[in-house]
Amino acid sequence: MTDTTMRATADRPSVGIFGPHILVFGTFVVATVALAALFPPLDTWPEEWVLPVREWVTEFFAWLGAVAKPVTRTIAWLLAQPLAFVEAVLYRGVPDWGLKPLPWVAVVAGAVLIGHWLAGARLALFAGSCTAYLAVFGLWQDSMQTLSIVLVTVPLAAGAGLALGIWATRSARADKVLNAALDLMQATPHMAYLAPVVVLFGFGQVPAMLATLIFAVPPMARCTILGIRTVPSDVMEAGRMSGCTTRQLLWKVELPAAQQTLLLGLNQVVMQTLAMVVIASLVGASGLGQKLLYSLQQLQIGKAVEQGIAITLIAIVLDRLTRAAMHRAPQRIPDGTAWHVRHVHLVAFLAITLGAVLLAQVLPQLSVLPRNMTLSFGQPINDVVRWISRNLYAYIKPVRDTITIWLLLPIRDFYLWLPWTTFIGFLALIGWYLGGLRLALVPVCLLGFMMVAGFWTPLMLTIYLVTGCTILAIMIGVPTGIWASRHPRGAKVTLTICDTLQTFPSFIYLIPVIMLLQTSDLSNVIAMLAYATVPAVRYTYLGMILVPKATVEAATASGANARQRLWKVELPIALPEILLGINQTIMMALSMVAITALIGSRDLGQEIYKALPGAETGRGLIAGIGIAFIGITADRLIGAWARRRKKDLGLA
Amino acid sequence: MTPTAKISCRNLWKIFGPTPDAFLARHGGAPKLEHFKAEGMIGAVRDVSFDVHPGEILIIMGLSGSGKSTLIRAITRLNDPTAGSIMFEGQDLLRVSEDELVELRRHKMGMVFQHFGLLPHRTVLANVAFPLEVRGSPREERERRAMEMLKLVGLEGRESYFPRELSGGQQQRVGIARSLAVGPDIWFLDEPFSALDPLIRREMQDEFMRLQKMLKKTIVFITHDFEEAVRLGDRIGIMKEGQLVQLATPEEMISQPADDYVRQFTSNAPRDRVLSVGSIASHMVVPPTGAGVAASAKLGDAAAQVLASDAPLAVLDDMGQPIGSVTREMMIAAMFPSRDADKHPERQP
Numbered sequence A: 001m002t003d004t005t006m007r008a009t010a011d012r013p014s015v016g017i018f019g020p021h022i023l024v025f026g027t028f029v030v031a032t033v034a035l036a037a038l039f040p041p042l043d044t045w046p047e048e049w050v051l052p053v054r055e056w057v058t059e060f061f062a063w064l065g066a067v068a069k070p071v072t073r074t075i076a077w078l079l080a081q082p083l084a085f086v087e088a089v090l091y092r093g094v095p096d097w098g099l100k101p102l103p104w105v106a107v108v109a110g111a112v113l114i115g116h117w118l119a120g121a122r123l124a125l126f127a128g129s130c131t132a133y134l135a136v137f138g139l140w141q142d143s144m145q146t147l148s149i150v151l152v153t154v155p156l157a158a159g160a161g162l163a164l165g166i167w168a169t170r171s172a173r174a175d176k177v178l179n180a181a182l183d184l185m186q187a188t189p190h191m192a193y194l195a196p197v198v199v200l201f202g203f204g205q206v207p208a209m210l211a212t213l214i215f216a217v218p219p220m221a222r223c224t225i226l227g228i229r230t231v232p233s234d235v236m237e238a239g240r241m242s243g244c245t246t247r248q249l250l251w252k253v254e255l256p257a258a259q260q261t262l263l264l265g266l267n268q269v270v271m272q273t274l275a276m277v278v279i280a281s282l283v284g285a286s287g288l289g290q291k292l293l294y295s296l297q298q299l300q301i302g303k304a305v306e307q308g309i310a311i312t313l314i315a316i317v318l319d320r321l322t323r324a325a326m327h328r329a330p331q332r333i334p335d336g337t338a339w340h341v342r343h344v345h346l347v348a349f350l351a352i353t354l355g356a357v358l359l360a361q362v363l364p365q366l367s368v369l370p371r372n373m374t375l376s377f378g379q380p381i382n383d384v385v386r387w388i389s390r391n392l393y394a395y396i397k398p399v400r401d402t403i404t405i406w407l408l409l410p411i412r413d414f415y416l417w418l419p420w421t422t423f424i425g426f427l428a429l430i431g432w433y434l435g436g437l438r439l440a441l442v443p444v445c446l447l448g449f450m451m452v453a454g455f456w457t458p459l460m461l462t463i464y465l466v467t468g469c470t471i472l473a474i475m476i477g478v479p480t481g482i483w484a485s486r487h488p489r490g491a492k493v494t495l496t497i498c499d500t501l502q503t504f505p506s507f508i509y510l511i512p513v514i515m516l517l518q519t520s521d522l523s524n525v526i527a528m529l530a531y532a533t534v535p536a537v538r539y540t541y542l543g544m545i546l547v548p549k550a551t552v553e554a555a556t557a558s559g560a561n562a563r564q565r566l567w568k569v570e571l572p573i574a575l576p577e578i579l580l581g582i583n584q585t586i587m588m589a590l591s592m593v594a595i596t597a598l599i600g601s602r603d604l605g606q607e608i609y610k611a612l613p614g615a616e617t618g619r620g621l622i623a624g625i626g627i628a629f630i631g632i633t634a635d636r637l638i639g640a641w642a643r644r645r646k647k648d649l650g651l652a
Numbered sequence B: 001m002t003p004t005a006k007i008s009c010r011n012l013w014k015i016f017g018p019t020p021d022a023f024l025a026r027h028g029g030a031p032k033l034e035h036f037k038a039e040g041m042i043g044a045v046r047d048v049s050f051d052v053h054p055g056e057i058l059i060i061m062g063l064s065g066s067g068k069s070t071l072i073r074a075i076t077r078l079n080d081p082t083a084g085s086i087m088f089e090g091q092d093l094l095r096v097s098e099d100e101l102v103e104l105r106r107h108k109m110g111m112v113f114q115h116f117g118l119l120p121h122r123t124v125l126a127n128v129a130f131p132l133e134v135r136g137s138p139r140e141e142r143e144r145r146a147m148e149m150l151k152l153v154g155l156e157g158r159e160s161y162f163p164r165e166l167s168g169g170q171q172q173r174v175g176i177a178r179s180l181a182v183g184p185d186i187w188f189l190d191e192p193f194s195a196l197d198p199l200i201r202r203e204m205q206d207e208f209m210r211l212q213k214m215l216k217k218t219i220v221f222i223t224h225d226f227e228e229a230v231r232l233g234d235r236i237g238i239m240k241e242g243q244l245v246q247l248a249t250p251e252e253m254i255s256q257p258a259d260d261y262v263r264q265f266t267s268n269a270p271r272d273r274v275l276s277v278g279s280i281a282s283h284m285v286v287p288p289t290g291a292g293v294a295a296s297a298k299l300g301d302a303a304a305q306v307l308a309s310d311a312p313l314a315v316l317d318d319m320g321q322p323i324g325s326v327t328r329e330m331m332i333a334a335m336f337p338s339r340d341a342d343k344h345p346e347r348q349p
Ligand SMILES: Nc1ncnc2c1ncn2[C@@H]1O[C@H](COP(=O)(O)OP(=O)(O)O)[C@@H](O)[C@H]1O
Pocket: B016, B017, B042, B043, B044, B062, B063, B064, B065, B066, B067, B068, B069, B070, B071
């Protein structure tokens, strides 16, 4: 162990960043609170000082929508064509020509064969049974509608991301611009894009696809950049020495060699696209998402569960398939292998499809499963929910109320009471201490803008929910992470659970929460929590297992007991890593803000949601950007803090 | 410049850092080592001049970080040099356009890399055919040629394998086959065997010599292993901190090292197989008593005879005429040099 670490841990057993500055901070808080009491504008930004930014934005988009009509119409038409084709194949058919859609049996067979081709029998079985679930539970039509959007959006997003990524690796300027743009695009919640898209493109499948595209492109672009940058230099040089032109180098060396990372990008695109399924239904995308949203709002839990499972299964199958593609090494094929042997999966698919189409003439059940042959477990689930609310609610309610009254409401009231000068000033002071003027300006500009634009209350309510969620996530996640770091077998289970929790599309968590807690602030927090605890666990685990063994042993040798070791040695050293986890927790919680709006809230997410029907672009967009701004502020401050800790510990 | 040189480098510089050109200009085109240190620049290649003769194996040697790879990359223009000139078959390489450079690489240059640089998504055959593919050869022709190359390096039957299915030595054979596929005039090898196990390395060196006997290419070969250099090279250049310290035949280098740095490098050399009797003989001619030794004989071959003889032995030239003499002491001193003789009295006869 380096002696810097020993010194750092010895001198600074506490994790506080304030240290000697505590006086400065204390004085500042007292002073601003006192000042705010004397001058009310320093406490609450006066109504009449609010700039009509939202109106400006709304008007701008209205104007843009009118001016750009020919362009937007063309784009919409272009996007509609491939969608119409895929929809015809999967569920519509072409009635005018008397063509039927692909029989469901053929689609299931397709899933089986792709699974088998990519990873063998197990994946084949899994993909096949998941697809069969969609048919057997009578969700075929909706599922195929959703799948159509996914199948058209994914290649478009992947192509666009690929192009942007390539562009960024060709020019340093492009790289800079793109990076900033991607950061903002990813930090802004999905839903915020809906309002401008509606103004420009109206309601329907195509606007939904466009909104999805915006969210699905960044991960692909990032993976492309990463993939191309990490092609080994020997491979690149071998390509150049073989006499490749720049273009040949790109297509024949860089992209193929980056294949794994590109497929990872594709996987992310698929997952992002599915995450948008429900949200996109707000702008008129029909399919599973729309039905699920409807069920949730009607509190038809049984149906919601069936539909939620369907979306989740589609997500998991596509996830597994793309992952399998990523890990699939090219296969050696002996020379002289016949065409139909090389392409046995394709041949089998064509044969089965042909057979199914022909057989469907006599056995129409093969084409579309009639309603009376489908199953449902909606009723039993409804019964369970009814039973729970009749028998368990008496126990759940006190817990809910206790947490709400003792944790959530005090935080909320505190945030709403805080004068803006104190809140923003405090964050600025932390920024200044951690990173000078530049960092101090981040909260001032970003949060200040939201205030001036008249979003202070929803902003604080959002921060309140995120704070509540983060506190609970730390209380659950950090001990879990520590526990996992001590029990290798437990770690495996924990990490698997973490993986699984993250594969589910985020809105799935709304279902059980509504089921058990009905609508309340706590429901929102818990729905966020399901998603947001994962990074807290993961990073704590990582931080703990990265603590150098020698340091722990040295502490033991100096007579520290287990508890002292944890608090005085391991946690301080793991802190930078844990901080990064908390940072991620906040990002995840923020990404759920807009989604919990679907079950009722009063924060920025709700602003976005409410802005949709009236096409109040400004309101929705600025609220969305506000969520991004909270994220960026938290990210910069915590990031700076973690970096400083790492440097102090000599780990940087 | 010698008109016969295949490649001729003059005053080559390659500097890494923020503004290498300005840095070079600021110091009158010849910054000193302390200038680099003071300004945080890296002088990877500093003022290097040398010729590569047709058909020779020129070895560039030096410790890791001494600039060998950078030098070879400057010559191939994988990295553009900061200053200097490179003539390749009488053509100024630094003036050729990007298109001409691509043409040169497609027809005249081949290169082998330390970590093979194989394309992981292509079969062995497609890897070897790659340089032909990018220059537009029809499929049948390039695959025929690639098969020939694979036969040459002993990888027949592996053509449909993927690189990950091969051992390191086999992968490098693919790399060699690929670099030879275009029939290059000049062949660059950057530590081609350094990533391999010692046993395989030996085998690959033999393979390399076998190929060179058939192909008679002009070769620039980089290694950090002096033994390898001595085994393979016609001439050896030693680099230190970006400079070419000495360029000479292995024998000259051992018998007349330019400085202590070179001497250190050569200290582990298999002297018995490099040095010839002529290079250690004294000019004192003694009458041939019975059999003399040939001046061109390697020490190892003559050792038994010289060590067995109490009297000085005559050293004979090619015509059998005596040109000098060699004693047992001279032989021992040459084969087991010691920096400080007093500390190793047991080595004194
Ligand atoms: N692209 C680069 N940027 C900055 N420095 C480099 C670069 N490539 C090489 N160097 C530096 O140039 C020096 C010579 O490197 P190199 O030619 O790879 O040495 P060798 O091949 O002899 O091990 C090293 O100090 C290395 O760090």
